[in-house]
Every structure is written in structure tokens, then in C-alpha cells.
Amino acid sequence: MAESMTANKVQEGKINRCRTMDLIRTRPGVSRIEAAEALGLNRSTLTHIVNDLLASGFVAEEQLPSASGRGGRRPIGLKLTPFYLLGIEWQSRFIRITLCTLSGEAVYHKQVDTVSYGRSEFIRVVKEHIEILEKKFGCRICGAGIGLPGRINPHRGIVIESRPLEISSLPLAEELYEALGIPVLIENDANCFAWGEIEERKEFGGNLLCMLLEFHSSPESRNWDQEVGMGIVSRGSVYHGSNYAAGELPAAGGSADGRSLVLRNLKDRSSEEALEYCRTLFSSLEPVISVLDPEILILGGDFSFHRALFEPALKELLSRPWTFSGKGVWEVARGAASFFAKTIFTLPGFNDDALYRGGWEEVLHHKEER
Numbered sequence: 001m002a003e004s005m006t007a008n009k010v011q012e013g014k015i016n017r018c019r020t021m022d023l024i025r026t027r028p029g030v031s032r033i034e035a036a037e038a039l040g041l042n043r044s045t046l047t048h049i050v051n052d053l054l055a056s057g058f059v060a061e062e063q064l065p066s067a068s069g070r071g072g073r074r075p076i077g078l079k080l081t082p083f084y085l086l087g088i089e090w091q092s093r094f095i096r097i098t099l100c101t102l103s104g105e106a107v108y109h110k111q112v113d114t115v116s117y118g119r120s121e122f123i124r125v126v127k128e129h130i131e132i133l134e135k136k137f138g139c140r141i142c143g144a145g146i147g148l149p150g151r152i153n154p155h156r157g158i159v160i161e162s163r164p165l166e167i168s169s170l171p172l173a174e175e176l177y178e179a180l181g182i183p184v185l186i187e188n189d190a191n192c193f194a195w196g197e198i199e200e201r202k203e204f205g206g207n208l209l210c211m212l213l214e215f216h217s218s219p220e221s222r223n224w225d226q227e228v229g230m231g232i233v234s235r236g237s238v239y240h241g242s243n244y245a246a247g248e249l250p251a252a253g254g255s256a257d258g259r260s261l262v263l264r265n266l267k268d269r270s271s272e273e274a275l276e277y278c279r280t281l282f283s284s285l286e287p288v289i290s291v292l293d294p295e296i297l298i299l300g301g302d303f304s305f306h307r308a309l310f311e312p313a314l315k316e317l318l319s320r321p322w323t324f325s326g327k328g329v330w331e332v333a334r335g336a337a338s339f340f341a342k343t344i345f346t347l348p349g350f351n352d353d354a355l356y357r358g359g360w361e362e363v364l365h366h367k368e369e370r
């Protein structure tokens with residue numbers, strides 16, 4: 001009995017420590033009093049946790065502006081010390097890289113257009129940017145979240161199938177960890193989009209639908225896919241389905257000439273062509289959207305990239321609440337970083353067999369060991 005009580009106490013301590021870190025991450029500048037109230041902890045418990053986090057170098061204190069504006073003693077807020085992670089979108093035509101703090105602030109964006117979309121080229125580009133960014137910002141990058149098209153098991157880091165990247169049954173997260181030397185999590189690109197929208201809304205518990213349009217092409221096989229992925233947010237969390245295929249709609253394949261025709265029509269800013277394209281696309285998507293019944297539909301990927309062309313057509317066709325992603329073309333890369341941060345701060349004891357689930361200390365200590 002005594003051993004069981006001790007184990008429970010240790011687990012409770014881990015949970016409260018993780019909750020405190022996550023609160024400071026999502027609410028930079030929160031005071032100790034505010035943190036204790038938000039977490040439902042007594043002040044002595046919160047003070048003990050914060051003092052330990054300060055001594056460990058995970059958290060720092062900062063003076064905040066006086067709320068009254070009359071001077072006097074300025075309140076003290078809590079913030080994370082600078083920890084950085086990569087958010088990456090990997091598509092057949094390009095790699096988008098963003099550098100974010102654990103609190104979600106994006107400090108760097110870069111798109112690299114690629115001719116070869118193989119893993120060796122991807123690893124070369126990312127390793128090069130890790131070296132550049134660590135030198136530029138004087139930091140150590142503690143991990144990477146990567147969004148890519150296809151069926152992904154994000155808990156085990158396995159690509160079940162990615163037709164655009166021609167990968168299947170591959171433990172990609174493990175391979176990339178060995179190649180890059182930092183912890184890696186992978187997730188479907190549309191789901192990354194959704195994780196970013198959840199993170200932006202802070203403690204969101206509702207339903208969203210994040211729709212990502214991508215034109216995938218293979219320069220070697222000269223095949224193309226018009227692919228629409230849906231990041232389904234149910235009660236504040238991404239829904240993956242029984243086989244990690246939720247939101248993966250059948251791609252409309254075609255010839256390279258067909259792809260060129262579609263893209264040329266978009267490039268020519270033909271409003272009639274855009275309207276007809278959207279009408280055809282949403283005639284098949286509308287029943288799915290209606291069944292899911294989201295609070296709002298958020299559009300990203302090539303919807304955002306060709307926003308000027310698509311917006312008039314979408315305004316005419318869509319009667320339900322909708323908007324474009326506020327992050328522009330960086331929604332997947334930034335969402336991948338959000339997914340990484342969300343995962344490592346998920347409370348210990350919940351699906352602990354998943355990669356880095358609740359493992360924020362392991363990840364941040366790994367940065368010191370490199």
C-alpha cells in the first residue's frame with residue numbers, strides 16, 4: 001500500500017510539473033498566483049514546482065509592466081527559456097521549413113524547391129538548415145515536427161503509405177532521428193494544419209475542418225495527383241480514424257498534361273475556369289463537409305496559394321462559415337511544430353507508448369547532450 005501511494009505521489013508530481021510547463025508555454029508572462037489558480041494547485045505546491053523549473057533552467061522570470069500604470073512594484077511573470085524546434089512541410093515539389101519557439105512564435109521561414117523528392121535529398125536540406133539556423137540564432141534545436149502527405153501513424157512515427165513521396169511501411173521518424181540527431185515526430189500534412197489551428201485557439205474544445213488542397217507531381221514518373229486532405233478536429237483534438245485514414249480522400253490522378261492544363265488555367269487568372277473547377281471539386285466534397293458539420297471550414301495549401309483566384313468562386317459556392325488559413329502557405333510547417341510541442345507536453349500516463357508523449361524533459365535534455 002505504501003509503495004502504491006508513493007508511486008501515485010510521484011506520478012501526480014510529474015503531471016503537475018508537466019501541466020505547469022505547458023501553462024507557462026501557452027501563457028507566457030503568467031504570474032505564480034495566476035498559474036496556481038489556473039491549475040487548481042495551492043500556492044506552496046506551485047512555488048515548489050516553479051522553483052525547481054527555475055533551478056533546472058527550463059523557466060525564467062521577467063518583470064511585467066505595472067497593471068495600474070502608476071509605477072510601484074512591478075509584477076513578475078514566468079516564461080520558458082528559449083527552446084527552438086523545426087516545423088517542416090515535405091511535399092513532392094518543395095520543402096517548407098519554419099523555426100519556432102516552444103511557445104509557438106515563428107522566427108524564420110524558408111521554402112526550398114526540390115527536383116528530387118527522395119529521403120536523401122530531404123535529409124540533406126534539413127541537416128543544412130539545422131546547422132545554418134543554430135549558428136544564426138545561437139541556439140540548439142531540440143526537435144522537429146514534419147508534415148507530409150499520406151497515411152501516417154504519428155504515435156509510432158511510421159509512414160503507412162505516401163503516394164506522392166513514394167514511401168510505404170517505413171519507420172520514418174526513427175530513420176530521421178538517426179540521420180538528423182534530434183527527436184522527430186511525423187504527422188499527415190492536413191492533420192498538422194489542424195494541430196496548428198487548435199494551438200492558435202488556446203484550450204479549444206470544439207469542432208473544425210481544415211481542408212488542404214495540394215497538387216502533387218513526380219518529376220520522374222510524370223504522374224500527378226490533385227489531392228484534398230481533411231484535418232478533422234473533434235472536441236479539440238485531431239481525429240485519425242481506425243487506420244489513420246480519416247480525412248484522406250481519394251486523389252484524382254491524371255496525366256502530366258492534365259496537371260499542366262489545370263495549373264495554366266489557375267496561372268491565367270481565369271475566373272470562369274476557377275469557378276468551374278471549384279464547383280466540380282466541392283460537388284463531391286460538400287456531402288462530406290455536411291456530415292462532419294464543423295463550426296468553420298478552414299482552407300489551406302493551394303487554396304491559400306491561389307487565394308486571389310479561388311476567393312470569388314468560393315464566396316459564390318460556399319454557404320457555411322469558412323475562411324482561409326491565417327498562416328498562409330506556412331500552415332502545415334507551423335502546425336507540425338505545434339504538433340511536436342503539443343505531443344511532448346501531453347500529460348504522462350496517457351498513451352505513453354507513443355513517441356515522446358509527455359516526454360518534454362527527455363526532449364529538452366537531449367538538446368543539452370548534443
